[in-house]
Amino acid sequence: MKNCDSDLSSMTIALTDDANTYAYPPDVALEIQQASPASYAVAADFLNVSNVDLVSLQHEFGIFGGEAGEFILGLLSGLNAPIVTTLHTVLANPNPAQRRVMDGIIKHSSRLVVMADKGRRILQDVYDVPTEHIAVIPHGVPDRAFIDPAMAKHKLGLADRTLLMTFGLLGPGKGIETAIRAVPALVRDHPNLLYMIVGATHPNLVRDEGERYRDSLVALATELGVIENICFVDRYLSLDELLDHLAACDIYLSPYPNEAQIVSGTLAYAVALGKAVVSTPFWYAQELLADHCGVLVPFSEPDALGAAVARLIVDGASRSEIRTRAYERGRAMIWSSVAKQYLKVFSDVRFERRSGASRAIRPVNDEAWNRALPPINTDHLAALTDMVGVTQHTKFAVPDRRHGYCLDDNARALLLLSELSTLRSLTPHEEQLALTYAAFVEHAWSPKDNRVHNFMGFDRTWLDDAGADDAHGRTVWALGAVAMRKDDRFLDGWAAARLLEMAPALVALTTPRAWAYGLLGISKLLRRFPGHRNLEQLRGELSNRLFQRWSDAAAPDWIWFEDRLGYDNARLCEALIESGHDTGNESHLDAGLDTLRWLMTLQTAEAGHFRPIGTETFGSDRRRPQPFDQQPLEACAAVSACLTAARVTSDVRWKREARRAFNWFLGANDLGIPVVDVERGACFDGLHPDRRNANQGAESTLAYLSALTAILSTAEQDSSSSRAARVVELCAAGTKPLRRVPNGVRTGLPEDRPEAQLSCGCPNP
The missing domain is CATH 1.50.10.10 (Glycosyltransferase)
Incomplete structure (x- = not known):
């Protein structure tokens, strides 16, 4: 955003889970302790004292403290500045606690930002949010050149492999098992195929059960006899490292097991880099991959997933067309474009707040x-x-x-x-x-x-x-x-x-x-x-x-x-x-x-x-x-x-x-x-x-x-002047002489010092 508006200054308020400490960058001005309601109130007070123009809240269920993340409402209710909330999840069937929190967020937010039109429709139909209260802004992505995967694979030492890839924090609910089960049939025809699963295990999962989930995936691959065709990159990658790996993949897999997924940053990145994507038809994928920008397959069906991948491996023309269309769609999602859209929303919100006060x-x-x-x-x-x-x-x-x-x-x-x-x-x-x-x-x-x-x-x-x-x-x-x-x-x-x-x-x-x-x-x-x-x-x-x-x-x-x-x-x-x-x-x-x-x-x-x-x-x-x-x-x-x-x-x-x-x-x-x-x-x-x-x-x-x-x-x-006129009126007969007497009133002109009023000396008031 600062590249779009040189006058913009910003600070970040970070949410810290109680069991960890983090080496935050210098722009993090304050930490909120996740489980402390008082910490949210302190953050609101800090932002008010800092006299910020606007607060941009990034909301996701499971991040904030309290039931359904209710502690965040204490921060929102205490803010003086207008709030723009970006919703990373929009629940179509919230439970009572989730509904209460969402209603509170909606109440305190001047604008709600969603990253897909499906999110807008849910806000309107389920939460009765007016259309003008919602902005649809795509998930931001880096601006990378459109390159042949062969060039990037050579850099990673994988020049002779057909590379499939999924990335993100590892955890249940992402359908990785379905993708692994599709690999055996693919390997029979394409023995040089490699499925790379990039990303560390979600820290909360590690905290609760260690690496049990990752071990189960390794066991599944071993059982299916494809462990040599699957590579787990078990670490956090820098952004440049991640993009280098993503650039190298021939086909990106997004096998989420259910449709209630309103946004996926990993899928957005894959499309932005012009990858041929095979995905299940969750909500976000339906929108982003429409118009032949990717291939959709049924949920939890390894055979269908494998068949779609196999067709793209052998049909280079189709794969190339999908890549080109995806890259073109991603141009509207690069950070500079997204930043301009957010700045427009921020500006509109500030002016609307002024207009409301004006009325x-x-x-x-x-x-x-x-x-x-x-x-x-x-x-x-x-x-x-x-x-x-x-x-x-x-x-x-x-x-x-x-x-x-x-x-x-x-x-x-x-x-x-x-x-x-x-x-x-x-x-x-x-x-x-x-x-x-x-x-x-x-x-x-x-x-x-x-x-x-x-x-x-x-x-x-x-x-x-x-x-x-x-x-x-x-x-x-x-x-x-x-x-x-x-x-x-x-x-x-x-x-x-x-x-x-x-x-x-x-x-x-x-x-x-x-x-x-x-x-x-x-x-x-x-x-x-x-x-x-x-x-x-x-x-x-x-x-x-x-x-x-x-x-x-x-x-x-x-x-x-x-x-x-x-x-x-x-x-x-x-x-x-x-x-x-x-x-x-x-x-x-x-x-x-x-x-x-x-x-x-x-x-x-x-x-x-x-x-x-x-x-x-x-x-x-x-x-x-x-x-x-x-x-x-x-x-x-x-x-x-x-x-x-x-x-x-x-x-x-x-x-x-x-x-x-x-x-x-x-x-x-x-x-x-x-x-x-x-x-x-x-x-x-x-x-x-x-x-x-x-x-x-x-x-x-x-x-x-x-x-x-x-x-x-x-x-x-x-x-x-009024007192002088009163004296003239009382003495219209001219029976008393008018004279000046001090009374402590100044006209500001030099000739009127010392201060005086006109008086005839009459006993009349």
Whole structure:
């Protein structure tokens, strides 16, 4: 599978019978003790903690502990991930215990895989499993060249022999006795015939009775006088050894004594290598050997088996035709083909699980989603930050220092704390965090290059050359937010000076997001210093560029700035809305609002909740949005852009859109689960089709905190405006003078400090 999907990672959970120990390969992460129910629960817990996307269970009766293998149900019932179960046996007449276990497996499995159509029919007819719940995927086989057996026999020193073969773990129930009884008649006409029985005795059989069964076969061959024509290869062969032996055989025998055999890996291998097969008509053989891909003979009839083999020995043309047909059929069974089919099932299951959760989402106007907003908590942000800056990534909640830092996240963090300071006073620790992020921004600036670095290793060395476009624009944005407000530590002076130094370089950048971020920062500083000619000219240049991008790319069915959707999409709309409003450019404002309407329509699921543009959409021209993976950054951008649209248009519908986007964090999403830990202020790294990403990195956490800050700030401003309107209404007669008195409410604008509300001094409430 890894050859088909380079991004795939996997682990193996092995089942160990209590009496043995095994030298498992490194990919075995955990062992289950067969007879210990608690061991199955531990395995489920381990897989949940490992945050696996999907569990593939290989089920066979007789392997797992408990009556009919019932202990496996304890593992399945404890798993969070979806389960795809491959059934190596499908019983048409199960006993009560077997039926109970099968019903449990069916209940917990998102998909059942069988290796023959007969298995599908039994699942439907006996177990009432819906067709769409079943996948038929052939038994996998190695990809070997089609060669003449004579070449392989020479390698084994058997060039002068007519070679028959059966392989697999030796034990009763495989019909070997029937094949041995067919040998005497064959030897009379073909004295050079050799029947090779390859494989060690089944270990459970050896444990219970030693080699009694193998000895009985030797005794039978001796009694029939053909012991010299039968060769027992009593050992485990490596895969290459096994395939070399199989390649050498002229005719492969599969003499199972009853039909209730739903799959046979040994028969699959024989067909895949293009062997002429003589088999009894058990279920799997009937399907695999159909259309003259082999010869079927009655059960437990040595004479019929021998006659079929004799005909193939003398009829080279018929034998060759069967071999050719078998090899062609085996092409569909090679591991690369089977792996692709399994990957398709795995992908389908994950998306189906997402769809099921999506249908459970409540309507978007449900008041439950509009309950009180959570408080802002920066504990997790602080945990991600050291004396250098905020680290990029985590493993679960633990900072992952191997990936170091980036300017993008430190600029976002500085922007967040600047915005948060308008809502409430920063704590002393938050004040220190702001200085740390400012220091990182300062260090990232390269005056000689007139550009910024973005990525820094944990050893404090820059990992890139100066010249990161989007990080440059985002830094100007953060600096504008800091410079907009007076600061007792004169951070505003530092930020204004650095912005004026960095902003002119924006005209040399080519990415529209860099322009948009820069516009947002420039607009903030111009609120404090309106009339700054250089900044006004730069704002005009960048907004014209962004508008031209929209004009060039937009079409009736594609109202956007580019031929493709990317990340942080709504920021493009927000920048044009903001600059269009501030400059009075109606064309720019209308284009920004139109693109935001179009984008929010695309980001609306069928059930009405917010669905961010999925990362699978990125990189494809004019492709309609794919639902996954969903990133917190998109929800944050949508919140901010919609609130900006609400502010400049006074249309409350935009506020409802902003709240709809924010509710994605709280659980109004395709999976119906929260994406945040509100107690710590941590945000998970998005949604996969069937689960949330358990990591809680800086970008995601900052997206959540920024969106929450924006929503709370707007709510506070609405509350302040409502109180002011109340005062005006009470004093319409103008009998009392209006004055400002402190009340602890902030609007976020410099001229509104100290915080105040309008009051006439009346005793009226």
